[in-house]
Amino acid sequence: MNRTLTIAKREFRGYFNGPVAYIVVCLFLLVMGMFFWSPFFIANRATVRGMFDLMAFLLLPTAPALTMGLLAEEKRTGTIEILLTMPVRDTEVILGKYLAAFGLLAVLMLCTLAYPLSVSSLGHLDWGPALSGYGALLLEGGAMLAIGVLASSWTDNQLVAFFTSAVICFAFLFMSRFLLFLPPGVASIVEWLSFDYHFDDMARGVIDTRNVIYFLSVIGFSLALAFRSLESRRWS
Amino acid sequence: MSKKQQARAASESAAFLLIVGGILVLCNVLGLFFYARTDTTEKEQYSLSKGSLRLAGALKDRMEIVGYFSADLPPPYNATERYVRDLLTEYKEASHGKISVRIVHPVKDEDKQKAEADGVVKVQDQKFESDSFTAVEGYRGLSIKYLADSRAISHIESTDGLEYQLTQLIKEMSGEKVKIGIVSGHNIEPQQNPMQMMQQPPHGSHTQTIRAYLPTYDVQDVDVTKEIPKDLKALLIVQPETAFTETELRYIDQYVMHGGSLGVFGGAIKVEASQGMPSGTAFSPGLNKLLEKWGVKIKNGIVADAQCGRARMPTSLGMAIQVPYPPVPIVTFQDYQRRHPVLFRLDQIGLPYVSPLGFNDALKADKDVKRVILAQSTKQAWIMDGATIDLKSRDRWEVPGYQGPFALGVAIEGQLPSAFAKAEAPSGDAAAASIKAPARAEKPVHVLVFGSGFSMRDEFLPAQQPGAHEVPAGGGAAFALNAIDWLAQDSDLIAIRAKNVEDPALRVPSNVKEAENTIRQAVQEQDESKAQKALEDRKAAVVVWEQKKSMYKWGNTLLVPFAFAMFGVVRWRVRSARRKNLKL
Numbered sequence: 102m103n104r105t106l107t108i109a110k111r112e113f114r115g116y117f118n119g120p121v122a123y124i125v126v127c128l129f130l131l132v133m134g135m136f137f138w139s140p141f142f143i144a145n146r147a148t149v150r151g152m153f154d155l156m157a158f159l160l161l162p163t164a165p166a167l168t169m170g171l172l173a174e175e176k177r178t179g180t181i182e183i184l185l186t187m188p189v190r191d192t193e194v195i196l197g198k199y200l201a202a203f204g205l206l207a208v209l210m211l212c213t214l215a216y217p218l219s220v221s222s223l224g225h226l227d228w229g230p231a232l233s234g235y236g237a238l239l240l241e242g243g244a245m246l247a248i249g250v251l252a253s254s255w256t257d258n259q260l261v262a263f264f265t266s267a268v269i270c271f272a273f274l275f276m277s278r279f280l281l282f283l284p285p286g287v288a289s290i291v292e293w294l295s296f297d298y299h300f301d302d303m304a305r306g307v308i309d310t311r312n313v314i315y316f317l318s319v320i321g322f323s324l325a326l327a328f329r330s331l332e333s334r335r336w337s
Numbered sequence: 338m339s340k341k342q343q344a345r346a347a348s349e350s351a352a353f354l355l356i357v358g359g360i361l362v363l364c365n366v367l368g369l370f371f372y373a374r375t376d377t378t379e380k381e382q383y384s385l386s387k388g389s390l391r392l393a394g395a396l397k398d399r400m401e402i403v404g405y406f407s408a409d410l411p412p413p414y415n416a417t418e419r420y421v422r423d424l425l426t427e428y429k430e431a432s433h434g435k436i437s438v439r440i441v442h443p444v445k446d447e448d449k450q451k452a453e454a455d456g457v458v459k460v461q462d463q464k465f466e467s468d469s470f471t472a473v474e475g476y477r478g479l480s481i482k483y484l485a486d487s488r489a490i491s492h493i494e495s496t497d498g499l500e501y502q503l504t505q506l507i508k509e510m511s512g513e514k515v516k517i518g519i520v521s522g523h524n525i526e527p528q529q530n531p532m533q534m535m536q537q538p539p540h541g542s543h544t545q546t547i548r549a550y551l552p553t554y555d556v557q558d559v560d561v562t563k564e565i566p567k568d569l570k571a572l573l574i575v576q577p578e579t580a581f582t583e584t585e586l587r588y589i590d591q592y593v594m595h596g597g598s599l600g601v602f603g604g605a606i607k608v609e610a611s612q613g614m615p616s617g618t619a620f621s622p623g624l625n626k627l628l629e630k631w632g633v634k635i636k637n638g639i640v641a642d643a644q645c646g647r648a649r650m651p652t653s654l655g656m657a658i659q660v661p662y663p664p665v666p667i668v669t670f671q672d673y674q675r676r677h678p679v680l681f682r683l684d685q686i687g688l689p690y691v692s693p694l695g696f697n698d699a700l701k702a703d704k705d706v707k708r709v710i711l712a713q714s715t716k717q718a719w720i721m722d723g724a725t726i727d728l729k730s731r732d733r734w735e736v737p738g739y740q741g742p743f744a745l746g747v748a749i750e751g752q753l754p755s756a757f758a759k760a761e762a763p764s765g766d767a768a769a770a771s772i773k774a775p776a777r778a779e780k781p782v783h784v785l786v787f788g789s790g791f792s793m794r795d796e797f798l799p800a801q802q803p804g805a806h807e808v809p810a811g812g813g814a815a816f817a818l819n820a821i822d823w824l825a826q827d828s829d830l831i832a833i834r835a836k837n838v839e840d841p842a843l844r845v846p847s848n849v850k851e852a853e854n855t856i857r858q859a860v861q862e863q864d865e866s867k868a869q870k871a872l873e874d875r876k877a878a879v880v881v882w883e884q885k886k887s888m889y890k891w892g893n894t895l896l897v898p899f900a901f902a903m904f905g906v907v908r909w910r911v912r913s914a915r916r917k918n919l920k921l
Contacts, residue, residue, distance in 0.1 A: 118912070123905040127898040134894025142886050147841050215897050219889050224843040229377030280415070289408075289415055306378040314368040318361040325357045329350045 104189050108197025112171070113204045125166050126209055129159055137216065147224025149217045153234040153304045156213065157296070160242050161274060165266040167205055168249025169259040171198045172331065176257035191331050195250060195324055202246045210235055210242075230306030237303030240316035241296050245270045247323035254330040273319075374423075385427040389504040393431040396511055400436045400483045402428070405452040407475030408442045411462050414477055420496045421479070428503070443476050455480035456489025479503070483510040508553045515825050517551075518559035518569045519544055523577035523622070544575055546798040547817055554825070561585040564772075565592040571783075571824035576603035576790030577622045583762065583769040586627050590756045591774035598783040598824040601628065602790030605635045605692035608728065617690060617726035630756035632699040632708065633747055633786050638722035639690050640743050640788070641734065642666035642714045643854060646687045648730035660732050664721065665689045668712045668745060678823045679711055679748060679785065679816070684841065686816045688712065689797055690728070691789035693720065693743035705751045705781075712746035712787070717854050736858065746787040748823070752778045783824050793817045846885070852878040 116122035137152050144151075175181035184194060217231045245266075252266035253259075277295035280288040292298050299312040376384035402425055406418040418440070425438040443449045453459070457478030463471070479490040481503075488506050493499060548556050559565055559572060561581070565588055572592060581589075593599050604622045608615055617639055625634045641663035648662035669685045693714075700706045718741030721728075755774045762770035791797050792813040852875035859868035 117905070117908060120905075123902055127902050130898040130901065131894065134890075134897070138890040138894055142843070142890070145843050147843055212897055212901060215893055219893055223889065225841045227379045229379055233377045288411075292415065305383065307374055307376050307383045309374040310372045311365075311368045314364055318365055322358060322361055325354060329354055333347075333350060 105193045105197045105200065108189065108194060109200035109204065112198050112201030116167075116201065116205050121166070121170070122205055122208075125163055126205075126212060129163050129209060130212055132159060133213065133216075141220075147220055147226050149220055149226065149231050149234065150304060152213070152216055153238060156238055157241055157274070157300055157304075160238070160245055161267060161270055163209070164202075164206070164242060164245035164270060165249050165252070165263045167202045168246055168253050168266060169263040170253070171202065171250055172253040172327075173256050173259045173262040177259075185331075192328050195254075195328050195331060199247060199250050199324060202250070203243055206242045206246060207239065210238060227306070230304070233306045233308055234304045236308065237300050237312075240303070240313065241300050244273075244296065244316050244319040244323070247320040247327075248273075251323045251327040251330065254327040385424070385431065385500060386504075389428065389500060389507075390431040392504060392507055392511070393428045393436060394433060396432055396435040396483075396507075398435070398484055400432070400481065400507070400511070402436060402438050403455065403480045403482075404438070404440045405443055405448075405455070405457045405476040405478050405480070406440060407477065408444070409473065410475045410477060411473060414462060414475075414493075417477055417493055417496060421493065421499070424496075424500060424503070428507075449476070452476050452478070452480075455487070456491055458491045460492045481506055481510065483507075486510045505553055514553060514555040516555045516557060516566075516569050517571045517573065517821065517825055518557045518565065520561055520572065520574045520577070521558035523574070523579045523581070543794040543796065546795045547793055547814075547821075550814060550818055551821065554821070561588050564588060565597070567592070567595050567597070569597055570826065571598040571600060571821065573600045573793075573821070573824070574602065574604070574624070574790075575793050577624070578607050578620070580621065581623045583766055584772065586623065587757050587762070587769050587772040587774070590627055590758075591772055593753060593782055593784070594755050594758070594774040594776075594778050596778060596780045596782060598785075598826065600785045600787075600820060600824045601635070602785075602787045602793055602820075603635075603690075603692065604790070605637050605788070606639055606690055606726075608690050608791070615728040617721075617728055619722065619724060619726075627756045628786060629697060630699055631706075631749055631753055631784060632697055632701070633749070634695040634697065635786065635788055636693045636695045638692060638720040639664050639726055639728075640666055640693050640714050640741075640745060641719055641721050641736075642741065643717035643739075644669070644715045646689075650730040650732060660730055661734075662730055663734050664728050666691060666714050666718065666745070668714065670712070674709070674711055677709055677711055677748060679819050681819055683816055683819070686712070686792065686813060688745055688787070688789045689791040691745050691787070691791075694745060694747055694786060694788055696744070696747075700749075700754075703751070703754070706753060707750050709748045710744050710746070711748050713742045713744055716741045718743055733860070739854075739858070745789070746785070749784040749786070751781050753782060753784065754778075783826060785820055785824055787820075793820075846878070846882050848878045849875070849882050 133152070133155060136155050141151075172181065175184060185191065189197075217226060217228075220226050221228070248269050249262070249266040252269065253262040255265065256262050273294070273296045275295075275297075276291050277297040280292055283291055299315045302309055302312055376382070404418070404421055404425065406421070410417070422438075422440060425436075429436045429438050441448055441452070443452050449459070457476050457480055459474050459476060461472050461474050463473070476492075478492045481488045481490075488510060490499075490502060490506070557566075557569070559569070562585055565572060569592070572589065574589075589599065601624055604624050605620065607618045607620045609618070610616075619637050621637075628634055643661075643663065644667050645661050645663045646665035646667055647659045648665070649657040650660045651657050665687050667685055667687050670680055670683070674680055675683070696708075700708070717739045719736055719739060720743075754777050757772075758774050758776045762772075798814055798817070852871060855871040856868060856875055859871045
């Protein structure tokens, strides 16, 4: 665990040593601010539900951007071989890098805390759904990051990693919008697999273990796949 | 690595993934059956309310609820089953095994026939198939069986209000209806032709709509010229238009002393509309003789408030426009008021043509009696009075000066003293003299006094749609039904009724409100210079408010990313400086 945390800390610092974290976070916050605050005073409601829907959508390019280089860049430059010759296990490398990206996601969420604080000073904000919404975003964002780590483990090209994870996340995020066009039996399964189905409940203030288990499963399975993908270079 | 070793490693890897995947799928499947959920909303909008839980827990016999859901329902109805399943599971858990739940997917003809025999109907929905929309038929309803009784929710159109619908059905099926009474004979009924009278006999006090909303109550018309049945849990007096005699008041007092609850809604004003032009007439029904002994009085006049509803006003061009209508004050509540069951989950109500209440010290020293003022006007309120009060909508209202706030509603509970036990009946009134009542109520009672009963009358309540069970969220209907539930001391349904409450609006700054009030006052006083100054003050206040909004908008949009970027620049400079000073 110590080695995992060491890798996580190194990667987390790495984000802030280069421009990636600043560009991603600043762009995210600018777009969020524009789209959230522009209609806010027209709607005239003391709620941040719209912010969560918007953030879930904005995570679609953000999560792949944060994870695209995690393994792909190391593969391209060959540093992955150096890293893996060190006394660390593959699982520790994957987990460490994932935790670093998750840490940056948490920083991003922290920066948006100014929004609910502002809303609560303008009206009576129900903090229960606001905090539950943050939980939902961390879980959904965590799942997207895990998919990003997986995509990054498949290739040594950052762009390919970005688009691959963006496409997979897009599918998970929007598959529930196409249910009408699916055969009814399949529609129910697809709906259950979609992020929206599990995210909406939490964003409105209901914390349900089924939704938590779902997101943790996506995270767990994606990381397990990434681990196997990394390990496969030993025998493929 | 040899090929054999490679193949072995690959198959081990695949097996590992299969095992991990299998475990995760198993966790999710088990999670469907064993789960926990917490509703974090302040008003617990997405949880079974205490009333539903209590009712399910109090069932004496087994109740069977069968959900009929076709497996191939198109969206959005394919998600209904999950919601219903969760909801029913909560009922089941609360019932300690008394409620059994079964979900049937009617595929076989016999299942379909069973669904229809249980009262669940086949509905037609649209789905997209083969590049076109086609109609599909399916079932999405509930059947509830308890003892020999069987009811159904024939089809679930929306999950909104489903809990209320279910709890109401369980309540209807599991117990005797609660009896309440509405005082008859003190209202002037609208004239009906004989044919209408035969089809729909008039009920007292224009309360047909509210009766339709009360399937769990047995609502009776009560003649108060004789002894009131003791089995009535509550007695309502709704906007009386004729005076009460001493005998009637004594019977009402006797009823309360025997443990019945009393709701008095209005009684100091009569409103008549002639050619769509309403006018009010002062009137005294004599109820104060009773109420004053309990420390409250309905005073004359109508409260008008700057915080008010809107009414349509015809213009010379023939069109009607919406204008502020002060005789319908919009009452908002303090937190302590909102906690009272009568105002449960209500943010505001409109009280049409409401008379102010006055209070005396009759029960001030009585520790057994609790009095809560439930509704007040704002400070920017005044009284409209006189023999006849012109209530037609207009764009200018004469304001004699703000005199608010006025108390508009009060809840009293406890063992009240009798208003007449020690009082002599008027000489010669043998009937009144013969009415005996205990000196104090035999048990704690609820008395609710509001200066208006119009919010309970048909003219101001939205008619219930045929087959609909939900009460419109917020507003007059929810208030009226909360009040009846509290009076009948039946709080099961109160908590569910007002669940669909919107997110609260943003606060308008007090200086904007104050400026608007000053303008109104200046206009009323016809003081042009004051009005001009007030307009400028308002303009300045609005500018400040708009600036504040812009500050929030741009501060959040630009300042946070700017601060983050600045942090990056500072960090970069520090790192650069450190690198320059690095000595090997």
